[in-house]
Structures are given as C-alpha cells and as structure tokens.
Amino acid sequence: MQTRREMLARSATVAGLLAAAGFLPTSALAAWPQAAFDAKTLADAVKALGGSAPVESKDVSITGPDIAENGAVVPLGCATTLPGVKRLLLLVEKNPNVLAAVFNVTDAIETNLSTRTKMGQSSNVFAVAMMGDGKVLYAAKEIKVTLGGCGG
C-alpha cells in the first residue's frame, strides 16, 4: 500500500510546494500580522506592517547561497549594524506570498538572525530593517534554485 504521505513526499516538486493560488488560513494568534503575510510585494508587506516605502541601503545585509541545490531549504540571514532597529524581515520575491519571517528584536540580541526558507523558483530575496525612527531599509540578493535528483 502506498500512503498519502509517501505519495506526497514523492510527487511534490518544490514548485508544487508553493503552487500559486491558495490562501493563508486565519491565524490562531491575534497578533500574527495576517495582512503582511498575504502581501504579494515587498512594498505591500512593509506597508501592512506599518512601515514607509523601503529604501535600498548598504547598511543592511542579506546572506544566502548564490545557488540553492534545493528550494525546499534555503538558508537566509539578515543583519544590520545600525542602532535602533525594531524589526528585521526576510522576504522571497517570487514566492506566492513574499513575506517569510518577521523578527521583533530587542536590545538584548544582536541584529543578525538566520533561518531557512522555501523558494519555489530562482528569485530575489530581501532583508529589511524597520527602524525606530520610521525608516525602512533593505538589501537584495539573487538566489538561483536548481533542479535536482532524478526528477521523480
């Protein structure tokens, strides 16, 4: 017998993982920023979080591989050396919903965080720093997602 789970694991391509169409469910948490996670663009996501128009800045950095062997797991990091950061964000431009993570930082940690995200295809990724003074700064990087395995 073939289980549903096996079938899924095997048939789901990364593109399938992030197939367009679809919606996010209602949050179990009142504070979870639904509108931001529904956003399709960087500007809309930032706006939904109450930020102004984002400006590219070399004071913000995004780290990640140039090539991801698998889009299911792409290591990304966001950092800035600027003081007065309220939030750091990670976004993937060509995902159906661009926003991946919001980090509400405090003075007790360094403004340098890493996680791993899914990417449906090659795309720009963004690190965004939302500052206490209302400024929104970002950095971009292109990551190529390759096709792997036997394709089955």
Place this chain on the structure above:
Amino acid sequence: MKKLRLLAGGTLAAALLAGCATGPSPAEMDAKANQLIKSSFRDQGIAKTDRLAQDLGQSACSSDKAPDDATADKIMAEALFTVKWPAGGQFIGDWRTGERLAQDGRGMTWTDNSTDPKSNGGNCYNCHQIDKKEISYGTIGPSLWNYGKNRGITDPAAPATAPIVQYTWVKLWNSKAYSACSNMPRFGHKGLLDEQQLRDIMALLLDPKSPVNQ
C-alpha cells in the same frame, strides 16, 4: 622457526582450500543470487515483478565484466532489428516540447500511475548536458550541447544529413544497437516514449533553431 612458519602456512592454505571446496561455486552463487533477488521484490502499482525477468542484453550486462564479442554483436544486431522508423519519414518535431521532455525525469516508477508514454519524461538532463543555459545536468552520458551544429546539420530534412538523423533516431529508439551494454534506456523499444515524443527530442538535438545548436 622458518620451518614452523612454513608448516603453519601449509595448514592455513589447506584450511582455505577446504573452505573453498565446501563453498558454492561462482555458478551456484549466480543461481542463488538470482533466486534471492527474485524473492526479495513484490508488485507495487505499475511496477510488477515481471520487470526482473531479463532479456539477453540485460543478463549479459549484469556483471563487472563486459560480455564476449559474439554476445555483444548478437545484442547489437537484435537491437538494430527492433528499430521502427517514424511514420512518413518525419524525424523532426518541436524542440520546445523536446526540451520539456528532456527536463522531465518522471515515469514508470511504482509511484507513477500509468505506463502510457504520455505520462513519461525523457530523463535526458539527468545524464547529459544539453542546453547550456541549464546548469543542473548530469555527466553519465556525453554532453549534447551543439549536437546538431557539431555534426554540420543546417537542414535536418536535407538528404545529406540522413545518416546522422537516422543514427540519432536509432540511438533514441534502442541504444543497444550501437553499444551492447549502453547505460541509456531503450526509449522506443521499451515504449518509454512514443514516436511524436521522440521526434520532439530529435528536434531538440538537431533543429538548427533549437537552443542546443546556438
């Protein structure tokens, strides 16, 4: 001292000989392995245990030694005999569809639902470089970048190109026609791809407009 060591050596050799004498012969091992292989598998979906039954090309190419020349010749001759030429002598299809097939590695596993060639891919990029823009390609087979261009194909329909066009068709239909133990699947012979799909892959390789030949 030296004698003692010799004696010990002799005993060991005798023991080894005795061990060999009681162990199975290579032929017995082959038979036993075949039986154990067959009993280890079961049907699952479209992948039935009859897939373990070997034809000559499979059984003769199932060890780390190549088959003898006579066997290899027989495999190649039989393979060539199986080739069906495309209807109406039409060898070339659409390279765009060919590229999609080349990218697609699916089909014929126990998690696939149908054995219809329409549900299969060509698996080409798993083993070959083809369009140079695709960086994720395998190296089990040779690079096919500029396949047609390198062979001077400017018009695949021109009579002068017939030998190369036909060679390529045979290679795709039954690769064992040119190499008895080729690693390449027999796409036409085993019904993995249909005639139109093969034409499309032919176009990917031979059409001067295909990105492969830029």
Place this chain on the structure above:
Amino acid sequence: MRTRTLIGLATLALCTGAQAQKSTADGIAEYRKMLEDGNPAELFEAKGEALWSQKRGPKNASLEKCDLGQGPGVVKGAFVTLPRYFPDTQRVQDLESRLVTCMATLQGFDAAEIAKTPFGRGEMANVTALATWIAASSRGMRFNLPQGNAAERESYEVGKRAFFYRGGTHDFSCASCHGEEGKRIRLQDLPNLTKNPGDGIGFAAWPAYRVSNGQMWSMQLRLNDCFRQQRFPYPGFGSEVTIALATYMGVNAKGAESIAPAIKR
C-alpha cells in the same frame, strides 16, 4: 612599455572576471556547507536516544538489552560493523532488521507488522529514529564489517550480483549510476560504490536527513528509493537483496569514516 601595460591590464581584467564568476560546483558546495550547521537529523537522533531506554510494547520493556553485534546493550561501534551474522536469528542482518528483531523479542512487537509499515509511519518511524541515533553513536569511527562467517561472505557475493543486476523498463542496475568515478545525476555527485568511495561518502553517510522532502532516510529507505528510481518492483523491508547490498557496500567501504547521520539534498 605601452604594450606591456596593456597586457597587464588585460590580465587583471581576466583575473577579476574569473573570481566574480563562481562555478556552479563552488556555489553548491557553499550551499551544502551552510546547511551542515543545524542538521535536522539531530531531532531524530534525540528521538531515537529516548526510544532506546523507554519501556514500550506489549512486554513493556526497553531496548537496553538489545544485541547489535557488540554484546547486549552496546551501541557505540555497532553501526560500523553491520550488516553481520547473528547466531540467534541465524541470518545476516542490517541495523534496521536487527532493531526489529530486538523490538519483537524484547518488547513483544510484531516484526512482520513493523516490516509492512510504510516508512515514516508508526513503529517504522521509530526504527528510523533508533537507527539514526545508533549510527550517530559511531560517528567518526571507521567501517569494518566482519566477513569471517560463511553467511557473511555469501551475503557479499549476493550483494555484488544484485548491484550489477540489470532490469526494469529502463535497463538500470545500481552500477548504472554508482559503478564509475566522477559522475553526476543533475548536480548530485554519484559515489562509486564498487570500492571504498572515501570518508563520509556513500554507505558512510546514511542515515541522512533529506532536504528535498524534510524526511529522515534510513539505509533501507535509501535502497528502496534507488530501486524505485531504477523502475524496479518493490523491495521488501529487510529483504535478502537489501541486506546483501548493504553488506556489499559496507565491506567495500572498509576503513571509511562514518559521518552518519548526514544531510543530503
């Protein structure tokens, strides 16, 4: 003078060009490096360690008396000597089939029932977690499978034949992909498993966490999926062919350092 300057400039331009254009292989190597720190296999390792000492099953017993070939309860070093012959079952067993034997004899589980359970489900998921932890307990040790017993030597010979056995719709054998040096499928390097492929490669890397589907893959599942991709029918869990292949690869890997559990595409 002028010419020389020009050449100098041209060389400089060439160099920066080469540096800026990182090769695909370098890019992939960088990606893999980034994933090494924080291998989710650790989650399965922790689960396996807890399962080993937990009283479970109809007999409400732990696995702490399980003999993996180094004596009852000895875990460290077991992984790099399996598959091996076990006198009590009178057969060559790999880590997973041996664990199922222990779960049956010590804990009272139904071995046939576990063998039928799909990977990632129920007690099979527990077998995988246990195998992950047991493999991790031999991390850094070198493979040294025993071949002193006739059954172990026969397992190797059967495994070698199974490795080269061509069949299925695509005429593939294990050797189609793993019989030569320096080959790839897409961007994945294919170890040559007919000999020792080196430290932490091939047999010395599994169980491994598979990034593509977020699953922990044991050697049994690794072989199962190889056969699926070979377009073969379905190999039974712990079947002769799977254990013989493990013996063949394990003996060939003699001296290779185990890095299991690894992280893989």
Place this chain on the structure above:
Amino acid sequence: MADPMRIRAQAAGDKTTVRVLMSHEMETGQRKDSAGKVIPAWFIQEVTATHNGKTVLTADWGPSISKNPFLQFVVKGAKAGDKIAITWVDNKGDKRTDEATVS
C-alpha cells in the same frame, strides 16, 4: 504532542550564539494530496526566545519557513549556566517550550 526541539547555546566572550532546530511539518496549505485535495496549512506562527526568563526576541513566521525549522541568533551578555528557553505556537494553537543551558 510535538517532538522536542534541539537547542544549542554556546558562549564566546560576552555573547552567546543560540541555534535551534524545531520539529514541525510547516505545511504551506498550497499543496495537494494524490486525490487532488488541498492539504491544510499547518505551520509555526510565533516563536519567542527568553534569556533567564526575559524575552529577548519574538518572531512571526509564515508557511514558507522550511520544514523542521532552523533559527540562529546571538544573545548579548548571556554566559555559561544561563537559561535560554524557546517557545513556538502554530496556527492550530499547538505549542511547545524547551530550555537549554548556555555552555
């Protein structure tokens, strides 16, 4: 109940690097099963990190964070023996907290 997290917290000088692995499906809600039915979204939405009981970081995540999520951050001033605790809550309301000692 969800499986435990793996938390490693290592001090170097006056900083502690915290690496966390969480056991979670992180189902996007955009995949279909073999019968064509959409698999409901199931993912961690909120992560909280505390240092000796004081919140140092909160994060909101979407479903595009990878399965079995990884998180790394650096706590200022944390030293060996201090406690780092991580809590996650998913969109079904399930939650899990684990604690590690800085080494």
